[in-house]
Amino acid sequence: MPLGVGLLGAGRVGRVHAEALRKLNSVPLVAVHDVDESARDALCRETGARPASFADVLAADDIDCVIIATPTATHAEMIETAVHAGKAVLCEKPIDLDLDRVRACYRSIENKVFVQIGFNRRFDPNIVRLEKAVRQGDVGRIEALHIITRVPKPPPYKYVMESGGLFRDMTIHDIDSMRFLMGGDPVAVSAVGACLIDPDLAKYGDIDSAMLTFVFADGAMAHIANSRRSAYGLDHRMEVFGSAGLLALRNGAPPDIAHYGESGTGTRAKFHWSPIYGYMESYERQLEAFFDAIDRKLPPPVTFQDAWMALAIADTAYEARAQHAEMKIVHPLSSVTA
Secondary structure (H helix, E strand, C coil): CCCCEEEECCCHHHHHHHHHHHHHCCCCEEEEECCCHHHHHHHHHHHCCEECCHHHHHHCCCCCEEEECCCHHHHHHHHHHHHHCCCEEEEECCCCCCHHHHHHHHHHHCCCCCEEEECHHHHCHHHHHHHHHHHCCCCCCEEEEEEEEECCCCCCHHHHHHHCCHHHHHHHHHHHHHHHHHCCCCCEEEEEEECCCCHHHHHHCCCCEEEEEEECCCCCEEEEEEECCCCCCCEEEEEEEECCEEEEEECCCCCEEEEEECCECCCCCCCCCCCCHHHHHHHHHHHHHHHHHHHCCCCCCCCHHHHHHHHHHHHHHHHHHHHCCCEECCCHHHHCCC
């Protein structure tokens, strides 16, 4: 088991990781770094961790893995620096907003040290159950996947300016969930989006409402619907439809899974209000998987390449929206030369 964790970032997501570590109570949070010293020191007082610079975290002998929960623009450089310092890395998505920068980061760190990217929903117990049921054939041959994610309210403009936009910030989680459930990558995408909630978002080049449609090589289809406002709380639903029936991940606190088939159907209700804390257990399970893979010398359960592909799909969706046309999706690794 790792000696200890250095947390980079004491903002909202950094605090979620700190809380997940506290609940696991298996690997200590040793140090916290943030350029906002007041936020850093407050989290240190709450957790008992020591305040540290980034260099201090990398040099510390009692820290052998780092969690990167800083703004997106810092991710690639921090991944590279931490990897070259010999630390295992769990980094929030996305790796960067620029695919060329992601490619350069990949070339810099390839095969050096363990790097896992934070697509926490893969570790949500219900999504894990859903994926297992799909793999064991409960719906037969998959024909269609539907994913809905609607959050209670839009983020602040400052966050919007740094996030890379709806597709790279919010939809990218659903894109990764789609790849996880479908067991592969789509070959084409079409997309529409608009500012239906806050017209001022257009000033920042962003949208608040979107629908994306994907096509897979075998003809199967997937649909993602997103909104940055939900009057009734966090709304996250999934349906996997196939030749033998339907699996539906239904909203609620907690959500549940219904199986619709020849033997019957099912129903249910109350919603979470926090898009972060609605997934709190998934952050805990994500850390468990991270530590377990390090301890057992296994590959990371969510790879750098997974995050790279999700970003490439999100970028293609933006192009499809701009062109009002279905766009072919190209796997980014196909352009990497030896």
